[in-house]
Amino acid sequence: MLVGFLWVTPFAALAEYDYINISDPFLNKIPVAAPVFKNLSPDSPSPEMAVQAADLLSRSLEFTGYFKMIDRAAFLEDLSVKGITGPDIKFDNWRSIGAELLITGGITAADNYLQIEFRLFDTFKSELLFGKRYKGRSDDLRKIVLRFCSEVVHRLTGKRGIYESAIAFVSTTTGNKEIFICDFDGHDVRQVTRTGSLTLFPAWSPDGLSIAYTSYQNDMPEIFIRRLEDATERRISYKGINITPVWVPGTQQMAATLSFEGDEEIYLLTETGKIDKRVTKNWGIDVSPSFSPDGRKMVFVSKRFGNPQIFIQDLATGAVRRLTYEGKYNTQPDWSPAGDWIAYSGMENGQSDIFIIRPDGEDVKQLTRDSGSNESPAWSPDGSMIAFCSNRTGTSRIYIMTASGTDQRVLVSLDGKQTDPAWSPSFKEY
């Protein structure tokens, strides 16, 4: 149970895009100050929560790559003592340490009750941009802070961000490849499958309630669709391989690579796994479908011209056009949910790197280099970040970076190898 409401709106519409440069938002990060929250419940002091909440806020904003959080040691005034509203703040003190934005928080905790209020200030204009208050239970702290972060990112970028999303991936922690899930920031890792066999290629349903994957639990590569809530499963099993399941955005329809006709082709499937339509018709491996956000175009890998390259097919007309021309091995395309980019991995000399390219074939950019093999790019639901796997430290781990390739860091520390990340849609529809 979490209740949030806006109680201050000084301006009906903010000049949102003044803060973040949309064309390259990650190179000039906005400096933000987030002091320790003020404890507003003197009856039940909770200094730990006040620090905890401010730390989580800082980490979560910094995670996006849009912000640079200023070290609290540099702060010139202690707002957790002075106060957290406009009149309490001397904006000169924040401008002088370089902060362009200031976020204050006040926390009220009681028995199984938690209330946090947040204010976002523009220090150069010395004005409140917006404030919000959330009420919940004691254990809602993380949820409340992330909800506010989501609001901040929305105000500044016009997009909802990643705070309500999760990442599925494959890990050998148990000795076998199994599917795991964690929050967007690596928090709360949980094991999803226990097949005791080989499990690969997780994909999220558009509603975020199900995961499809390939498993060898019956000694052949079959597709399973699992509802996360109750662990019920449906199986898609044709003769030969059943791999790379994916949903067509905005539908219950799926696509997958099957080989029952003797050739690896991509098929559209109904939600129960019946064949709706064969999409590719070419002697040569066709694999790894991903769809434009409107579901009208499919990007995929084909060996039709001798080595694996990326192609786009228009589902209505069947017209196919080649997307990648550089390199001899381009695979794993993932079409950004924002529609503007397609990420893929390109291999040279046995090492893969992550690239992005416009759907029209322009603007190829290499995002990883000289850092081991980098594979399996997966867009965040807002198209601002990419999860991928890399063996740059010797063992394969899941990494996160911005869509510009900045801020590359490990998502989770787990035993074994981690591969194959899949970023969920945003669970909350606002």
Add this chain to the structure above:
Amino acid sequence: MKKTNVYFKVGLVVLMVGLLLTMAACSKKKPAADPMETYPSESQMGTEADQQAAAARAVAEEELAAQRLEEEEAARMAAQEAARMTEEAKMQFVNEDVYFNFDDASLSADARMVLKNKVAWLRENPNASVLVEGHCDERGTAEYNIALGQRRAESVKTFMVNAGIGASRINTISYGEERPVDVAGNEAAWAKNRRAHFKILN
């Protein structure tokens, strides 16, 4: 032998009659020691002959048994050798992989030679059905490599079917890059991992 026996028996009877007469003539003087000495010596002679005959039979029997054993042993050895050959052929079928070039599912001349032996084995073992596993090296990406591994397994199957083996006897599976035999990250290891591996299902 028979003649000797007749003379021997006649002589024995004459001797015995003579003895009886002598015994009757001088029964007072001589104890029964002499005839007792003589009789056993005759009796001993007969026993020796019997023993010789028995020994001859025993030798003959033994020779026959040894010969039988030799034959049996040879048969057993042959069967064992056949079994060994069969097992060896089977092991060769299972252990000898077919190798591929990078990002390639086509069969090289070497691969075809290996597959010809496998086809021969399948002909000799018409009840056997097999599983062909397609594998890839670690380079490249997992999804594509499962498709490529399937291609490799299928090109092996196609070769065998074209050589007259029933398609229903040959099953295929791809493990892509997930089951390397050598995890070293070098060309020697990659070459070993780009393979079709065989299993006998029954």
